[in-house]
Amino acid sequence: MIITYPHMGEAYIAVKGIFDNLGIKSIIAPFTTEDTLRLGSRESPECVCLPFKITLGNYIKSIEAGADTIVITGSCGPCRFGYYGPLQKQILQDMGYDVDFIIIDPPKENPLDFLHNIKKLSNGKTSKAIKSIYDAYKVCIEIDKLNEIQYYVRPRTKNKSIINNIMYNFKREVLDAHGTKEIIEVIKATGNKLLSIPIDKNTKPLKIGIIGEIYTIIEPFSNLNVEERLGNMGAEIHRSMTIKHWAENNLIMPATGRKGYKMEKRLSNPYIPVLIGGHTQQCIGHAINYANLNYDGLVQIYPMTCMPEIVSRTILSQIEKDYNIPILYLIVDEQVGEAGYQTRLEAFVDYLRERKYNHKLSEKF
Numbered sequence: 001m002i003i004t005y006p007h008m009g010e011a012y013i014a015v016k017g018i019f020d021n022l023g024i025k026s027i028i029a030p031f032t033t034e035d036t037l038r039l040g041s042r043e044s045p046e047c048v049c050l051p052f053k054i055t056l057g058n059y060i061k062s063i064e065a066g067a068d069t070i071v072i073t074g075s076c077g078p079c080r081f082g083y084y085g086p087l088q089k090q091i092l093q094d095m096g097y098d099v100d101f102i103i104i105d106p107p108k109e110n111p112l113d114f115l116h117n118i119k120k121l122s123n124g125k126t127s128k129a130i131k132s133i134y135d136a137y138k139v140c141i142e143i144d145k146l147n148e149i150q151y152y153v154r155p156r157t158k159n160k161s162i163i164n165n166i167m168y169n170f171k172r173e174v175l176d177a178h179g180t181k182e183i184i185e186v187i188k189a190t191g192n193k194l195l196s197i198p199i200d201k202n203t204k205p206l207k208i209g210i211i212g213e214i215y216t217i218i219e220p221f222s223n224l225n226v227e228e229r230l231g232n233m234g235a236e237i238h239r240s241m242t243i244k245h246w247a248e249n250n251l252i253m254p255a256t257g258r259k260g261y262k263m264e265k266r267l268s269n270p271y272i273p274v275l276i277g278g279h280t281q282q283c284i285g286h287a288i289n290y291a292n293l294n295y296d297g298l299v300q301i302y303p304m305t306c307m308p309e310i311v312s313r314t315i316l317s318q319i320e321k322d323y324n325i326p327i328l329y330l331i332v333d334e335q336v337g338e339a340g341y342q343t344r345l346e347a348f349v350d351y352l353r354e355r356k357y358n359h360k361l362s363e364k365f
């Protein structure tokens with residue numbers, strides 16, 4: 001069994017740690033590029049959402065590199081994600097690839113099925129696998145800390161290319177590390193390098209929250225590196241959902257008898273009291289939370305045809321009015337043009353700056 005898994009931001013680092021700890025060979029797909037998307041789009045239904053197309057491209061590349069088993073998380077929620085695995089398996093079979101799919105649903109949906117899949121993946125070493133998952137969670141904690149350092153340093157330093165170089169080397173070094181312990185050492189060392197970059201502590205950057213569909217806010221290829229772009233424009237950003245956040249709410253809390261996404265559900269309840277699939281309640285909850293924390297603006301990112309986020313989009317217009325917070329809406333698919341995307345971000349940042357400046361003036365006089 002040679003395992004592979006799709007890319008979704010930094011998730012590969014934590015998943016690699018799990019399989020390294022278990023001594024199981026896994027193949028990490030090459031980082032997503034235009035070619036990956038082209039491969040996946042060619043074989044996908046035209047109107048399916050972008051993550052389906054990109055992850056299919058990831059699988060094709062991994063299979064060509066020798067993988068024979070694909071591991072993904074699943075969900076029974078009422079959106080397309082529930083049929084990603086079965087449909088992608090069918091497409092790959094039609095292409096002549098004989099691969100096995102292991103779809104791991106969160107334990108709260110089917111605890112026995114979850115344990116069965118963990119046992120299968122770990123060759124019967126279930127308790128060691130559960131410890132490895134917990135160690136991978138610690139990796140996710142460190143990844144979030146590293147990103148927060150980036151978010152802080154980027155708008156406050158003049159030389160943005162130093163950050164890019166450090167992060168480029170990080171991707172190479174983390175692939176060479178073996179197991180969660182070594183991976184955490186690499187992440188911490190990278191954080192220290194970022195912290196040694198000279199910054200202007202007097203800079204007061206705009207604060208922008210990133211909300212929307214989980215895959216497109218986490219996977220930088222799909223959102224055209226929105227975090228880096230906004231950081232380079234002088235904004236300190238915060239990503240509302242991360243792999244750690246997902247793991248806490250879908251694995252750790254249910255495993256200890258607690259309900260996940262409490263804050264998000266409480267805040268979003270007046271606007272959307274029921275689960276409609278995807279992360280609509282989380283998106284609305286985070287938008288309100290950022291507004292309460294006095295963020296200057298929000299960017300909602302979601303794939304074209306994403307049903308849950310189209311619902312969020314309509315509610316967010318009301319949140320803008322109710323909470324007096326500007327929101328930029330970015331829809332992504334394989335047709336997105338980089339120049340138009342960059343222009344919209346620049347215009348939004350200019351608008352937020354002007355708004356903040358005018359607000360300060362009106363407070364003064």
Ligand code: SF4
Pocket residue numbers: 049050051079080081082213215277278279303305306307308309
């Ligand atoms: S949340 Fe949206 S993008 Fe994600 S699988 Fe569901 S419909 Fe597709």
